[in-house]
Amino acid sequence: MSLLELSNEILLQIFSYDFLRRCDLHDTILTCRRLYDIGLPFLYRDVCISARPNHVIPGKLITNVDQFFKTSALYPAHLSFIRTAELYWETNCPGRTNRLFDLLSRFSLLRTASITSAYSGSSTRQLLRHAAAFKKPTTLRHIKLVASPHAYASISAQDIARLFFSIPNLETFTLEDFDPRVLEGDDFTYPSTNLTKLEFLKSTSLPRGSLLTSLLMYHPALKTLIWTVDTTDTFLSWSSASVDQALSPLKPHLTDLRLTLKGCLNLNQNRMRKKDDQLDYSGFAMLKNLEIHERLTFTQNELRKRPRDPYVWKYNRADLYQRLPASLETLTIRFDPGSYILKNKLSEKTENYSWILALANCKASYLQRLSKVSLIERVDWEYQDRDVRSHPRHVAAQEWEYPLEVLKVFRKASIALTVVLRPPEQGLKRQNLIMDELFTSDSD
Numbered sequence: 001m002s003l004l005e006l007s008n009e010i011l012l013q014i015f016s017y018d019f020l021r022r023c024d025l026h027d028t029i030l031t032c033r034r035l036y037d038i039g040l041p042f043l044y045r046d047v048c049i050s051a052r053p054n055h056v057i058p059g060k061l062i063t064n065v066d067q068f069f070k071t072s073a074l075y076p077a078h079l080s081f082i083r084t085a086e087l088y089w090e091t092n093c094p095g096r097t098n099r100l101f102d103l104l105s106r107f108s109l110l111r112t113a114s115i116t117s118a119y120s121g122s123s124t125r126q127l128l129r130h131a132a133a134f135k136k137p138t139t140l141r142h143i144k145l146v147a148s149p150h151a152y153a154s155i156s157a158q159d160i161a162r163l164f165f166s167i168p169n170l171e172t173f174t175l176e177d178f179d180p181r182v183l184e185g186d187d188f189t190y191p192s193t194n195l196t197k198l199e200f201l202k203s204t205s206l207p208r209g210s211l212l213t214s215l216l217m218y219h220p221a222l223k224t225l226i227w228t229v230d231t232t233d234t235f236l237s238w239s240s241a242s243v244d245q246a247l248s249p250l251k252p253h254l255t256d257l258r259l260t261l262k263g264c265l266n267l268n269q270n271r272m273r274k275k276d277d278q279l280d281y282s283g284f285a286m287l288k289n290l291e292i293h294e295r296l297t298f299t300q301n302e303l304r305k306r307p308r309d310p311y312v313w314k315y316n317r318a319d320l321y322q323r324l325p326a327s328l329e330t331l332t333i334r335f336d337p338g339s340y341i342l343k344n345k346l347s348e349k350t351e352n353y354s355w356i357l358a359l360a361n362c363k364a365s366y367l368q369r370l371s372k373v374s375l376i377e378r379v380d381w382e383y384q385d386r387d388v389r390s391h392p393r394h395v396a397a398q399e400w401e402y403p404l405e406v407l408k409v410f411r412k413a414s415i416a417l418t419v420v421l422r423p424p425e426q427g428l429k430r431q432n433l434i435m436d437e438l439f440t441s442d443s444d
């Protein structure tokens with residue numbers, strides 16, 4: 001069957017597939033007038049505009065800003081086809097910046113905008129002010145801001161707040177490479193928004209600070225908060241009280257919370273406290289989905305082994321269910337490789353997995369809506385020396401061999417349990433032997 005024999009509805013469905021490359025779509029719509037009229041809006045649906053010459057991003061077709069200016073002048077009607085715009089801005093020319101945002105205001109059907117700035121200091125601040133000042137399309141729903149980490153030192157909380165408070169119908173706002181030092185300074189007042197999803201990706205710290213609390217209190221419709229910490233610092237100082245205070249405005253209405261760590265090897269707290277200093281999520285009234293890191297979940301985040309130390313704390317896992325909200329439906333806890341929480345790989349001793357049984361045993365009295373529990377140990381890379389070179393070995397995760405008691409309790413409670421662990425040491429050695437044999441055969 002020829003492509004032209006298909007109906008317009010089927011052609012629209014074909015052109016809407018994401019796997020269709022823009023170059024192939026461009027060649028297809030040039031074959032006849034009918035395909036041109038149907039496929040042209042999809043050709044201009046997603047645009048990537050960069051101020052850097054010869055900018056290359058894998059999987060994306062980058063348009064130079066000067067070429068974009070020329071094309072928009074020749075075909076101004078094509079601007080109305082744009083749904084997603086990604087801006088990679090590395091120039092400090094006010095004239096070009098003003099012209100670009102003037103064109104953005106003519107994207108009448110724009111839904112998603114992403115701004116990546118390589119500026120540092122005041123230049124990034126000026127870019128944010130341009131972004132906040134230009135006339136946004138009423139269809140704009142999602143916006144993402146990516147700035148270099150050192151650029152946040154000159155950005156105030158008002159600069160960020162002014163950006164998304166200037167978009168009345170905004171639903172999702174994303175900040176990447178975020179530095180909480182931005183949220184320092186004077187307080188501010190803005191009207192409430194309709195924001196439903198807020199993302200802080202690759203942050204350098206956990207949520208904290210009174211200004212973050214002020215920032216979050218203006219979003220009564222917010223349902224999802226995603227906060228990922230990705231830092232090269234070995235130690236990350238934090239306090240559960242400051243995190244709890246920062247998230248307090250969201251407790252009445254938040255339904256999805258994700259707090260994850262990556263790259264940080266240790267969380268610093270005051271070790272001299274006998275008081276439990278871990279996060280308590282029971283105050284969230286409507287929380288349904290919780291994804292959390294082990295070090296933000298249990299009583300003690302690091303096992304100390306010092307002789308004659310009166311402050312040697314151990315992990316307290318038995319009270320986990322008491323820290324969870326009664327409205328919870330899905331619980332996901334992510335563990336570091338070789339975690340002490342999963343010590344002995346949940347051996348056959350009941351005391352090693354009694355805290356897991358408690359999640360199912362308390363369903364009738366407390367966690368009545370809980371339907372899924374996932375405990376996932378992160379898979380890392382193993383390095384084995386061979387001659388003078390080191391070869392990375394990917395450790396395959398395996399599902400826990402559930403004891404019969406665990407299966408019965410969770411089946412009775414109608415809770416789907418998934419526990420994914422690294423293989424034991426014998427399994428690792430066996431994997432390494434297999435990899436050695438494969439490496440030897442490949443070398444031969």
